[in-house]
Amino acid sequence: MHQIEQVSTVIIGASFLGLGLASRLGPDVLVIEPSNGVGNEFIRSFRLSDRKYTPVTASGVELLRELILRNVTDEEGRLHLPGMMPVMIQHITGQKLHVRMQTQVVEVHLRDGKFEVVCYDASGFRYFVADRLVDTTSQCVTRNGQGCVKTKSLNMMLLGTFGTHHSEESSAYTIYQGRFPNETVLKFAVDPMDDWITARSKLFDFWLNRPEPLRHCSFVTHADEFDIELDTMQASIQPGWDWLPSAYYANPLEAYDQGYNFEIGGRR
Known part of the structure:
Protein backbone atom coordinates (compact mmCIF):
# COMPACT_ATOMS: atom_id res chain seq x y z
CA MET A 1 0.00 0.00 0.00
CA HIS A 2 1.50 3.31 -1.06
CA GLN A 3 1.79 6.27 1.28
CA ILE A 4 -0.49 9.24 0.57
CA GLU A 5 0.31 12.80 1.62
CA GLN A 6 -2.63 15.12 2.36
CA VAL A 7 -2.41 18.81 1.44
CA SER A 8 -4.99 21.55 1.04
CA THR A 9 -3.97 22.59 -2.49
CA VAL A 10 -1.68 21.22 -5.18
CA ILE A 11 -0.22 23.82 -7.56
CA ILE A 12 1.32 22.51 -10.75
CA GLY A 13 4.26 24.62 -11.91
CA ALA A 14 6.67 26.77 -9.90
CA SER A 15 5.73 29.61 -12.23
CA PHE A 16 5.48 33.22 -11.15
CA LEU A 17 1.71 32.86 -10.87
CA GLY A 18 2.04 29.57 -9.01
CA LEU A 19 4.52 30.99 -6.52
CA GLY A 20 2.33 34.05 -6.01
CA LEU A 21 -0.63 31.83 -5.16
CA ALA A 22 1.47 29.60 -2.90
CA SER A 23 2.83 32.66 -1.07
CA ARG A 24 -0.69 33.69 -0.10
CA LEU A 25 -2.04 30.24 0.79
CA GLY A 26 0.90 29.29 2.99
CA PRO A 27 2.84 26.14 3.94
CA ASP A 28 -0.08 23.69 3.60
CA VAL A 29 0.23 24.02 -0.19
CA LEU A 30 2.32 21.75 -2.39
CA VAL A 31 3.94 23.13 -5.56
CA ILE A 32 5.04 20.53 -8.11
CA GLU A 33 7.64 21.60 -10.69
CA PRO A 34 8.76 19.24 -13.49
CA SER A 35 12.08 21.02 -14.11
CA ASN A 36 15.00 22.12 -11.95
CA GLY A 37 14.14 25.82 -12.21
CA VAL A 38 11.41 28.29 -11.33
CA GLY A 39 9.68 30.94 -13.40
CA ASN A 40 10.68 29.13 -16.60
CA GLU A 41 7.83 30.65 -18.60
CA PHE A 42 9.75 33.94 -18.41
CA ILE A 43 13.33 33.18 -17.40
CA ARG A 44 14.20 30.19 -19.57
CA SER A 45 12.14 31.40 -22.51
CA PHE A 46 13.96 34.79 -22.52
CA ARG A 47 10.59 36.52 -22.34
CA LEU A 48 10.89 40.29 -22.07
CA SER A 49 8.30 43.02 -22.50
CA ASP A 50 8.31 46.73 -23.21
CA ARG A 51 5.42 47.19 -20.78
CA LYS A 52 6.32 48.21 -17.24
CA TYR A 53 4.22 46.74 -14.44
CA THR A 54 3.77 48.12 -10.92
CA PRO A 55 2.72 45.50 -8.33
CA VAL A 56 -0.57 46.01 -6.50
CA THR A 57 -0.17 43.42 -3.72
CA ALA A 58 2.01 43.86 -0.64
CA SER A 59 3.86 40.66 -1.50
CA GLY A 60 4.43 41.83 -5.08
CA VAL A 61 5.73 45.18 -3.84
CA GLU A 62 8.15 43.39 -1.52
CA LEU A 63 9.33 41.17 -4.38
CA LEU A 64 9.90 44.22 -6.59
CA ARG A 65 11.84 45.89 -3.78
CA GLU A 66 14.11 42.85 -3.56
CA LEU A 67 14.64 42.81 -7.33
CA ILE A 68 15.64 46.49 -7.27
CA LEU A 69 17.95 45.91 -4.31
CA ARG A 70 19.66 43.08 -6.20
CA ASN A 71 19.94 45.24 -9.35
CA VAL A 72 17.74 42.78 -11.25
CA THR A 73 15.39 45.50 -12.46
CA ASP A 74 15.46 49.29 -12.83
CA GLU A 75 13.03 52.21 -12.68
CA GLU A 76 11.95 51.58 -16.29
CA GLY A 77 10.98 48.01 -15.41
CA ARG A 78 13.66 46.36 -17.55
CA LEU A 79 14.58 42.92 -16.23
CA HIS A 80 17.78 40.95 -15.89
CA LEU A 81 16.16 37.55 -16.39
CA PRO A 82 19.02 35.30 -15.12
CA GLY A 83 19.11 37.30 -11.89
CA MET A 84 15.45 36.55 -11.18
CA MET A 85 16.05 32.84 -10.56
CA PRO A 86 18.11 33.18 -7.34
CA VAL A 87 15.75 35.86 -6.04
CA MET A 88 12.77 33.53 -6.51
CA ILE A 89 14.65 30.63 -4.88
CA GLN A 90 15.36 32.90 -1.92
CA HIS A 91 11.67 33.86 -1.89
CA ILE A 92 10.66 30.20 -1.71
CA THR A 93 13.03 29.64 1.20
CA GLY A 94 11.97 32.78 3.05
CA GLN A 95 8.26 32.02 2.67
CA LYS A 96 8.85 28.35 3.63
CA LEU A 97 7.00 27.18 0.54
CA HIS A 98 6.72 23.44 -0.09
CA VAL A 99 8.10 23.04 -3.64
CA ARG A 100 9.05 19.68 -5.17
CA MET A 101 11.44 20.13 -8.08
CA GLN A 102 12.06 17.67 -10.94
CA THR A 103 8.74 15.99 -10.27
CA GLN A 104 6.45 14.90 -13.10
CA VAL A 105 2.67 14.67 -12.86
CA VAL A 106 1.64 11.22 -14.08
CA GLU A 107 -2.12 11.39 -13.62
CA VAL A 108 -4.92 13.14 -11.75
CA HIS A 109 -8.21 11.59 -10.73
CA LEU A 110 -11.01 12.06 -8.23
CA ARG A 111 -10.96 10.09 -5.01
CA ASP A 112 -13.72 10.49 -2.43
CA GLY A 113 -14.46 14.01 -3.62
CA LYS A 114 -10.80 15.04 -3.55
CA PHE A 115 -8.04 15.14 -6.17
CA GLU A 116 -5.42 12.42 -6.12
CA VAL A 117 -2.27 13.50 -7.94
CA VAL A 118 0.18 10.77 -8.89
CA CYS A 119 3.73 12.06 -9.40
CA TYR A 120 7.09 10.59 -10.29
CA ASP A 121 10.52 11.78 -9.14
CA ALA A 122 13.98 10.31 -8.53
CA SER A 123 12.60 8.25 -5.63
CA GLY A 124 9.74 6.75 -7.62
CA PHE A 125 5.99 7.31 -7.51
CA ARG A 126 4.43 9.65 -4.96
CA TYR A 127 0.77 10.19 -4.17
CA PHE A 128 -0.89 13.38 -2.96
CA VAL A 129 -4.52 14.10 -2.13
CA ALA A 130 -5.80 17.69 -2.16
CA ASP A 131 -9.06 19.59 -1.90
CA ARG A 132 -8.05 21.90 -4.75
CA LEU A 133 -5.87 21.69 -7.82
CA VAL A 134 -4.42 24.62 -9.78
CA ASP A 135 -2.40 24.05 -12.96
CA THR A 136 -0.28 27.08 -13.91
CA THR A 137 1.70 25.48 -16.75
CA SER A 138 1.47 26.74 -20.33
CA GLN A 139 0.46 23.31 -21.66
CA CYS A 140 -1.97 22.44 -18.84
CA VAL A 141 -0.19 19.17 -18.07
CA THR A 142 -3.07 17.91 -15.92
CA ARG A 143 -5.62 18.10 -18.77
CA ASN A 144 -4.37 18.55 -22.32
CA GLY A 145 -6.29 20.54 -24.90
CA GLN A 146 -7.18 23.55 -22.76
CA GLY A 147 -7.06 26.89 -24.58
CA CYS A 148 -5.15 27.80 -27.73
CA GLU A 229 1.28 33.61 -25.62
CA LEU A 230 -2.11 32.11 -24.78
CA ASP A 231 -5.69 33.18 -25.43
CA THR A 232 -6.98 31.85 -22.09
CA MET A 233 -6.55 33.59 -18.74
CA GLN A 234 -8.45 30.99 -16.73
CA ALA A 235 -10.32 27.77 -17.41
CA SER A 236 -12.31 25.75 -14.89
CA ILE A 237 -11.74 22.08 -15.68
CA GLN A 238 -14.17 21.05 -12.96
CA PRO A 239 -15.11 22.44 -9.54
CA GLY A 240 -11.93 22.88 -7.51
CA TRP A 241 -9.66 22.25 -10.51
CA ASP A 242 -8.48 25.30 -12.47
CA TRP A 243 -6.02 26.09 -15.22
CA LEU A 244 -4.35 29.48 -14.70
CA PRO A 245 -1.49 29.75 -17.20
CA SER A 246 1.21 32.07 -15.91
CA ALA A 247 2.35 32.63 -19.51
CA TYR A 248 -0.88 34.52 -20.23
CA TYR A 249 0.73 37.61 -18.69
CA ALA A 250 3.44 39.71 -20.32
CA ASN A 251 5.30 40.56 -17.10
CA PRO A 252 6.45 38.12 -14.37
CA LEU A 253 5.47 40.53 -11.58
CA GLU A 254 1.98 40.80 -13.03
CA ALA A 255 1.72 37.00 -13.14
CA TYR A 256 2.88 36.85 -9.50
CA ASP A 257 0.26 39.42 -8.45
CA GLN A 258 -2.51 37.59 -10.32
CA GLY A 259 -1.60 34.36 -8.55
CA TYR A 260 -1.50 36.09 -5.17
CA ASN A 261 -4.93 37.63 -5.75
CA PHE A 262 -6.60 34.49 -7.09
CA GLU A 263 -9.47 33.22 -4.97
CA ILE A 264 -9.63 29.44 -4.93
CA GLY A 265 -13.06 28.33 -6.08
CA GLY A 266 -13.89 31.79 -7.45
CA ARG A 267 -13.09 34.08 -10.32
CA ARG A 268 -10.50 36.82 -10.64
Whole structure:
Protein backbone atom coordinates (compact mmCIF):
# COMPACT_ATOMS: atom_id res chain seq x y z
CA MET A 1 0.00 0.00 0.00
CA HIS A 2 1.50 3.31 -1.06
CA GLN A 3 1.79 6.27 1.28
CA ILE A 4 -0.49 9.24 0.57
CA GLU A 5 0.31 12.80 1.62
CA GLN A 6 -2.63 15.12 2.36
CA VAL A 7 -2.41 18.81 1.44
CA SER A 8 -4.99 21.55 1.04
CA THR A 9 -3.97 22.59 -2.49
CA VAL A 10 -1.68 21.22 -5.18
CA ILE A 11 -0.22 23.82 -7.56
CA ILE A 12 1.32 22.51 -10.75
CA GLY A 13 4.26 24.62 -11.91
CA ALA A 14 6.67 26.77 -9.90
CA SER A 15 5.73 29.61 -12.23
CA PHE A 16 5.48 33.22 -11.15
CA LEU A 17 1.71 32.86 -10.87
CA GLY A 18 2.04 29.57 -9.01
CA LEU A 19 4.52 30.99 -6.52
CA GLY A 20 2.33 34.05 -6.01
CA LEU A 21 -0.63 31.83 -5.16
CA ALA A 22 1.47 29.60 -2.90
CA SER A 23 2.83 32.66 -1.07
CA ARG A 24 -0.69 33.69 -0.10
CA LEU A 25 -2.04 30.24 0.79
CA GLY A 26 0.90 29.29 2.99
CA PRO A 27 2.84 26.14 3.94
CA ASP A 28 -0.08 23.69 3.60
CA VAL A 29 0.23 24.02 -0.19
CA LEU A 30 2.32 21.75 -2.39
CA VAL A 31 3.94 23.13 -5.56
CA ILE A 32 5.04 20.53 -8.11
CA GLU A 33 7.64 21.60 -10.69
CA PRO A 34 8.76 19.24 -13.49
CA SER A 35 12.08 21.02 -14.11
CA ASN A 36 15.00 22.12 -11.95
CA GLY A 37 14.14 25.82 -12.21
CA VAL A 38 11.41 28.29 -11.33
CA GLY A 39 9.68 30.94 -13.40
CA ASN A 40 10.68 29.13 -16.60
CA GLU A 41 7.83 30.65 -18.60
CA PHE A 42 9.75 33.94 -18.41
CA ILE A 43 13.33 33.18 -17.40
CA ARG A 44 14.20 30.19 -19.57
CA SER A 45 12.14 31.40 -22.51
CA PHE A 46 13.96 34.79 -22.52
CA ARG A 47 10.59 36.52 -22.34
CA LEU A 48 10.89 40.29 -22.07
CA SER A 49 8.30 43.02 -22.50
CA ASP A 50 8.31 46.73 -23.21
CA ARG A 51 5.42 47.19 -20.78
CA LYS A 52 6.32 48.21 -17.24
CA TYR A 53 4.22 46.74 -14.44
CA THR A 54 3.77 48.12 -10.92
CA PRO A 55 2.72 45.50 -8.33
CA VAL A 56 -0.57 46.01 -6.50
CA THR A 57 -0.17 43.42 -3.72
CA ALA A 58 2.01 43.86 -0.64
CA SER A 59 3.86 40.66 -1.50
CA GLY A 60 4.43 41.83 -5.08
CA VAL A 61 5.73 45.18 -3.84
CA GLU A 62 8.15 43.39 -1.52
CA LEU A 63 9.33 41.17 -4.38
CA LEU A 64 9.90 44.22 -6.59
CA ARG A 65 11.84 45.89 -3.78
CA GLU A 66 14.11 42.85 -3.56
CA LEU A 67 14.64 42.81 -7.33
CA ILE A 68 15.64 46.49 -7.27
CA LEU A 69 17.95 45.91 -4.31
CA ARG A 70 19.66 43.08 -6.20
CA ASN A 71 19.94 45.24 -9.35
CA VAL A 72 17.74 42.78 -11.25
CA THR A 73 15.39 45.50 -12.46
CA ASP A 74 15.46 49.29 -12.83
CA GLU A 75 13.03 52.21 -12.68
CA GLU A 76 11.95 51.58 -16.29
CA GLY A 77 10.98 48.01 -15.41
CA ARG A 78 13.66 46.36 -17.55
CA LEU A 79 14.58 42.92 -16.23
CA HIS A 80 17.78 40.95 -15.89
CA LEU A 81 16.16 37.55 -16.39
CA PRO A 82 19.02 35.30 -15.12
CA GLY A 83 19.11 37.30 -11.89
CA MET A 84 15.45 36.55 -11.18
CA MET A 85 16.05 32.84 -10.56
CA PRO A 86 18.11 33.18 -7.34
CA VAL A 87 15.75 35.86 -6.04
CA MET A 88 12.77 33.53 -6.51
CA ILE A 89 14.65 30.63 -4.88
CA GLN A 90 15.36 32.90 -1.92
CA HIS A 91 11.67 33.86 -1.89
CA ILE A 92 10.66 30.20 -1.71
CA THR A 93 13.03 29.64 1.20
CA GLY A 94 11.97 32.78 3.05
CA GLN A 95 8.26 32.02 2.67
CA LYS A 96 8.85 28.35 3.63
CA LEU A 97 7.00 27.18 0.54
CA HIS A 98 6.72 23.44 -0.09
CA VAL A 99 8.10 23.04 -3.64
CA ARG A 100 9.05 19.68 -5.17
CA MET A 101 11.44 20.13 -8.08
CA GLN A 102 12.06 17.67 -10.94
CA THR A 103 8.74 15.99 -10.27
CA GLN A 104 6.45 14.90 -13.10
CA VAL A 105 2.67 14.67 -12.86
CA VAL A 106 1.64 11.22 -14.08
CA GLU A 107 -2.12 11.39 -13.62
CA VAL A 108 -4.92 13.14 -11.75
CA HIS A 109 -8.21 11.59 -10.73
CA LEU A 110 -11.01 12.06 -8.23
CA ARG A 111 -10.96 10.09 -5.01
CA ASP A 112 -13.72 10.49 -2.43
CA GLY A 113 -14.46 14.01 -3.62
CA LYS A 114 -10.80 15.04 -3.55
CA PHE A 115 -8.04 15.14 -6.17
CA GLU A 116 -5.42 12.42 -6.12
CA VAL A 117 -2.27 13.50 -7.94
CA VAL A 118 0.18 10.77 -8.89
CA CYS A 119 3.73 12.06 -9.40
CA TYR A 120 7.09 10.59 -10.29
CA ASP A 121 10.52 11.78 -9.14
CA ALA A 122 13.98 10.31 -8.53
CA SER A 123 12.60 8.25 -5.63
CA GLY A 124 9.74 6.75 -7.62
CA PHE A 125 5.99 7.31 -7.51
CA ARG A 126 4.43 9.65 -4.96
CA TYR A 127 0.77 10.19 -4.17
CA PHE A 128 -0.89 13.38 -2.96
CA VAL A 129 -4.52 14.10 -2.13
CA ALA A 130 -5.80 17.69 -2.16
CA ASP A 131 -9.06 19.59 -1.90
CA ARG A 132 -8.05 21.90 -4.75
CA LEU A 133 -5.87 21.69 -7.82
CA VAL A 134 -4.42 24.62 -9.78
CA ASP A 135 -2.40 24.05 -12.96
CA THR A 136 -0.28 27.08 -13.91
CA THR A 137 1.70 25.48 -16.75
CA SER A 138 1.47 26.74 -20.33
CA GLN A 139 0.46 23.31 -21.66
CA CYS A 140 -1.97 22.44 -18.84
CA VAL A 141 -0.19 19.17 -18.07
CA THR A 142 -3.07 17.91 -15.92
CA ARG A 143 -5.62 18.10 -18.77
CA ASN A 144 -4.37 18.55 -22.32
CA GLY A 145 -6.29 20.54 -24.90
CA GLN A 146 -7.18 23.55 -22.76
CA GLY A 147 -7.06 26.89 -24.58
CA CYS A 148 -5.15 27.80 -27.73
CA VAL A 149 -1.68 29.14 -28.39
CA LYS A 150 -1.96 32.64 -29.90
CA THR A 151 1.71 33.01 -30.76
CA LYS A 152 4.88 31.05 -30.16
CA SER A 153 8.47 32.18 -30.51
CA LEU A 154 11.96 30.85 -29.97
CA ASN A 155 13.95 33.71 -28.50
CA MET A 156 17.68 34.27 -28.69
CA MET A 157 20.27 36.43 -26.96
CA LEU A 158 22.27 38.77 -29.19
CA LEU A 159 25.48 40.74 -28.90
CA GLY A 160 26.38 43.65 -31.14
CA THR A 161 25.15 46.84 -32.77
CA PHE A 162 21.87 46.91 -34.66
CA GLY A 163 21.32 48.72 -37.93
CA THR A 164 18.40 51.07 -38.48
CA HIS A 165 17.37 49.76 -41.90
CA HIS A 166 13.90 48.18 -41.90
CA SER A 167 12.76 45.49 -44.30
CA GLU A 168 10.00 42.92 -44.72
CA GLU A 169 12.15 40.39 -42.86
CA SER A 170 11.94 42.55 -39.72
CA SER A 171 8.33 41.45 -39.24
CA ALA A 172 9.64 37.99 -38.37
CA TYR A 173 11.36 39.24 -35.24
CA THR A 174 11.18 41.81 -32.45
CA ILE A 175 14.04 43.19 -30.37
CA TYR A 176 13.75 43.64 -26.60
CA GLN A 177 16.24 45.16 -24.19
CA GLY A 178 16.96 43.67 -20.78
CA ARG A 179 18.33 45.35 -17.68
CA PHE A 180 21.88 45.69 -19.02
CA PRO A 181 23.25 46.90 -22.39
CA ASN A 182 24.53 43.45 -23.39
CA GLU A 183 21.21 41.78 -22.58
CA THR A 184 19.40 42.04 -25.91
CA VAL A 185 16.77 39.48 -26.88
CA LEU A 186 15.49 38.75 -30.37
CA LYS A 187 12.00 37.27 -30.36
CA PHE A 188 11.70 35.01 -33.41
CA ALA A 189 8.15 34.00 -34.31
CA VAL A 190 7.44 30.37 -35.24
CA ASP A 191 4.26 28.51 -36.06
CA PRO A 192 2.20 27.53 -32.98
CA MET A 193 2.32 23.91 -34.18
CA ASP A 194 6.12 23.80 -34.62
CA ASP A 195 7.98 21.33 -32.42
CA TRP A 196 11.38 22.09 -30.91
CA ILE A 197 13.45 20.64 -33.78
CA THR A 198 11.43 22.47 -36.44
CA ALA A 199 11.58 25.78 -34.56
CA ARG A 200 15.35 25.54 -34.04
CA SER A 201 15.86 24.76 -37.71
CA LYS A 202 13.81 27.81 -38.71
CA LEU A 203 15.75 30.02 -36.28
CA PHE A 204 19.12 28.85 -37.59
CA ASP A 205 18.03 29.30 -41.22
CA PHE A 206 16.83 32.80 -40.39
CA TRP A 207 20.13 33.64 -38.72
CA LEU A 208 22.25 32.36 -41.61
CA ASN A 209 20.24 34.58 -43.94
CA ARG A 210 19.56 37.36 -41.46
CA PRO A 211 18.60 40.83 -42.72
CA GLU A 212 21.04 43.69 -42.95
CA PRO A 213 20.21 45.31 -39.55
CA LEU A 214 21.48 42.14 -37.82
CA ARG A 215 24.61 41.55 -39.90
CA HIS A 216 26.97 42.95 -37.27
CA CYS A 217 25.38 41.04 -34.38
CA SER A 218 26.53 37.77 -32.84
CA PHE A 219 24.30 34.84 -31.92
CA VAL A 220 25.03 34.21 -28.21
CA THR A 221 22.49 31.51 -27.32
CA HIS A 222 18.83 30.66 -27.70
CA ALA A 223 16.21 30.03 -25.03
CA ASP A 224 15.65 26.64 -23.41
CA GLU A 225 11.88 26.92 -23.74
CA PHE A 226 9.34 28.42 -26.11
CA ASP A 227 7.91 31.87 -25.40
CA ILE A 228 4.18 31.16 -25.59
CA GLU A 229 1.28 33.61 -25.62
CA LEU A 230 -2.11 32.11 -24.78
CA ASP A 231 -5.69 33.18 -25.43
CA THR A 232 -6.98 31.85 -22.09
CA MET A 233 -6.55 33.59 -18.74
CA GLN A 234 -8.45 30.99 -16.73
CA ALA A 235 -10.32 27.77 -17.41
CA SER A 236 -12.31 25.75 -14.89
CA ILE A 237 -11.74 22.08 -15.68
CA GLN A 238 -14.17 21.05 -12.96
CA PRO A 239 -15.11 22.44 -9.54
CA GLY A 240 -11.93 22.88 -7.51
CA TRP A 241 -9.66 22.25 -10.51
CA ASP A 242 -8.48 25.30 -12.47
CA TRP A 243 -6.02 26.09 -15.22
CA LEU A 244 -4.35 29.48 -14.70
CA PRO A 245 -1.49 29.75 -17.20
CA SER A 246 1.21 32.07 -15.91
CA ALA A 247 2.35 32.63 -19.51
CA TYR A 248 -0.88 34.52 -20.23
CA TYR A 249 0.73 37.61 -18.69
CA ALA A 250 3.44 39.71 -20.32
CA ASN A 251 5.30 40.56 -17.10
CA PRO A 252 6.45 38.12 -14.37
CA LEU A 253 5.47 40.53 -11.58
CA GLU A 254 1.98 40.80 -13.03
CA ALA A 255 1.72 37.00 -13.14
CA TYR A 256 2.88 36.85 -9.50
CA ASP A 257 0.26 39.42 -8.45
CA GLN A 258 -2.51 37.59 -10.32
CA GLY A 259 -1.60 34.36 -8.55
CA TYR A 260 -1.50 36.09 -5.17
CA ASN A 261 -4.93 37.63 -5.75
CA PHE A 262 -6.60 34.49 -7.09
CA GLU A 263 -9.47 33.22 -4.97
CA ILE A 264 -9.63 29.44 -4.93
CA GLY A 265 -13.06 28.33 -6.08
CA GLY A 266 -13.89 31.79 -7.45
CA ARG A 267 -13.09 34.08 -10.32
CA ARG A 268 -10.50 36.82 -10.64
